[in-house]
Amino acid sequence: MPPVRHLLKNCAAVVSDDGSGPKVLRDVDILIEGPAITAIGQGLADGPLAEGVAVTNAEGWFVYPGLVNTHHHFFQCFVRNRAELDWTRLSVLEWLDRIYPVFSRLDEDCFYHSSVTAMAELIKHGCTTALDHQYCFPRHAGKRLIDRQFEAAELLGLRFHAGRGGNTLPKSEGSTIPDAMLETTDEFIGDCARLIDSYHEAGRFGMRRVVVAPCQPVNCYRETFVESVALARDRGVMMHTHVGEGESAVIQARHGMRTVDYCAELGFAGPDAFYAHCWELTHDELRTLARSGTGVAHCPEPVYLVGAEVTDIPAMAAFGVKLGLGCDGAASNDNSNLMHCLHSAYMLQCLVAAKRAHPVPPAADFLAYATAGGAQVLGRDDIGRLAPGMAADLFAIDTRRMDYVGTRHDPLSLIPRVGIGAPVDLTMINGRIVWRKGELVGLDEGKLFAQAEAALAASGAAPGKPL
Numbered sequence: 350m351p352p353v354r355h356l357l358k359n360c361a362a363v364v365s366d367d368g369s370g371p372k373v374l375r376d377v378d379i380l381i382e383g384p385a386i387t388a389i390g391q392g393l394a395d396g397p398l399a400e401g402v403a404v405t406n407a408e409g410w411f412v413y414p415g416l417v418n419t420h421h422h423f424f425q426c427f428v429r430n431r432a433e434l435d436w437t438r439l440s441v442l443e444w445l446d447r448i449y450p451v452f453s454r455l456d457e458d459c460f461y462h463s464s465v466t467a468m469a470e471l472i473k474h475g476c477t478t479a480l481d482h483q484y485c486f487p488r489h490a491g492k493r494l495i496d497r498q499f500e501a502a503e504l505l506g507l508r509f510h511a512g513r514g515g516n517t518l519p520k521s522e523g524s525t526i527p528d529a530m531l532e533t534t535d536e537f538i539g540d541c542a543r544l545i546d547s548y549h550e551a552g553r554f555g556m557r558r559v560v561v562a563p564c565q566p567v568n569c570y571r572e573t574f575v576e577s578v579a580l581a582r583d584r585g586v587m588m589h590t591h592v593g594e595g596e597s598a599v600i601q602a603r604h605g606m607r608t609v610d611y612c613a614e615l616g617f618a619g620p621d622a623f624y625a626h627c628w629e630l631t632h633d634e635l636r637t638l639a640r641s642g643t644g645v646a647h648c649p650e651p652v653y654l655v656g657a658e659v660t661d662i663p664a665m666a667a668f669g670v671k672l673g674l675g676c677d678g679a680a681s682n683d684n685s686n687l688m689h690c691l692h693s694a695y696m697l698q699c700l701v702a703a704k705r706a707h708p709v710p711p712a713a714d715f716l717a718y719a720t721a722g723g724a725q726v727l728g729r730d731d732i733g734r735l736a737p738g739m740a741a742d743l744f745a746i747d748t749r750r751m752d753y754v755g756t757r758h759d760p761l762s763l764i765p766r767v768g769i770g771a772p773v774d775l776t777m778i779n780g781r782i783v784w785r786k787g788e789l790v791g792l793d794e795g796k797l798f799a800q801a802e803a804a805l806a807a808s809g810a811a812p813g814k815p816l
């Protein structure tokens with residue numbers, strides 16, 4: 350069967366990048382064949398290329414590369430908007446004591462339906478690739494939790510990187526994790542290897558990737574990280590963990606060095622590694638990341654709910670740290686909307702600009718962090734930019750609305766500066782339209798909603814049940 354071909358005709362603006370930096374192309378068509386873009390230019394609809402093509406009228410549309418989410422915890426969608434978990438009234442330890450018993454009651458269905466929930470929200474707001482850091486493995490829930498997440502991604506059509514997380518260090522040795530959610534290093538590494546064998550698609554346009562992602566150095570034995578490095582390097586997959594989110598002093602006391610040096614010493618650093626957060630890193634530590642090519646998944650929105658420090662993005666940009674954006678989980682950010690996070694990322698830097706040693710990067714750079722930057726952080730060169738030969742991962746906004754009057758002269762800065770409240774008008778992933786005209790294509794959203802609510806109600810995490 351010949352590949353499906355699409356033509357987006359008469360796009361008002363396309364944010365394109367052939368590798369030399371983002372450029373806005375006005376009044377052009379985009380031709381898509383199978384999973385990839387084959388041409389961007391004027392008059393494609395009139396030539397022989399357009400024969401047998403499904404044509405979509407894109408008049409008035411701004412078309413962007415799909416957003417790349419580099420850090421999330423989908424399961425936390427089932428514990429959001431709960432007054433009992435109010436960071437402004439709880440210390441971190443009190444909060445952990447309340448939340449972990451809830452996490453430990455989640456079952457396999459919760460992991461599946463919370464993933465469908467988060468993925469649907471991401472897609473509606475222009476996200477086309479997401480990494481989920483799934484570190485919650487309650488013993489009773491079994492080991493098929495990430496398998497169910499791949500199932501959810503397949504259903505929705507999302508390009509999915511599964512960060513296989515886990516914790517090995519007991520509370521009695523200084524971690525914050527209840528015993529019922531611990532694994533041994535062998536269990537953890539064994540399951541990472543099984544998932545890589547079963548799902549990892551290393552080739553171009555791969556829809557499924559596996560990332561070895563022990564949760565945090567502070568909650569794992571040293572050997573867990575050493576074994577993670579050995580497995581990831583042996584199989585050629587990426588590594589991910591949390592760094593610089595308030596634990597550096599604990600790691601210093603335990604290992605005689607802060608987290609960045611500790612990870613580097615264990616080999617958990619380099620172009621095949623990326624860390625979430627990094628808000629407490631010193632400039633020297635940021636330079637270390639830049640030198641080693643280690644990426645950062647910057648999640649701006651925990652600043653609001655948790656009161657985390659605003660990450661020093663100007664310094665990261667000045668030193669050349671590889672940077673992508675993420676939502677983080679609903680325990681610290683109750684939405685799964687990377688479009689919103691992109692706006693926040695820029696606005697928060699403006700808020701504290703006067704306190705910085707380096708200038709805030711231009712608004713357009715924040716769009717690049719959320720797209721090409723995220724792709725680079727995830728170790729991919731086939732997504733994150735719109736150009737012939739790249740994956741057809743994109744979203745479109747019909748700008749012929751009152752919301753956009755006066756903003757249309759600069760598509761590159763529109764999202765960081767103005768923000769986009771409503772869902773986008775179209776999301777395409779790997780050449781397939783997955784969201785159009787307010788519908789998840791081929792799916793019954795009402796049914797998905799009812800199934801997710803039922804799974805939540807049946808679980809030990811249902812709102813109203815004591816924490």
Ligand SMILES: [Zn+2]
Pocket residue numbers: 420421422482591625677678
């Ligand atoms: Zn996280």
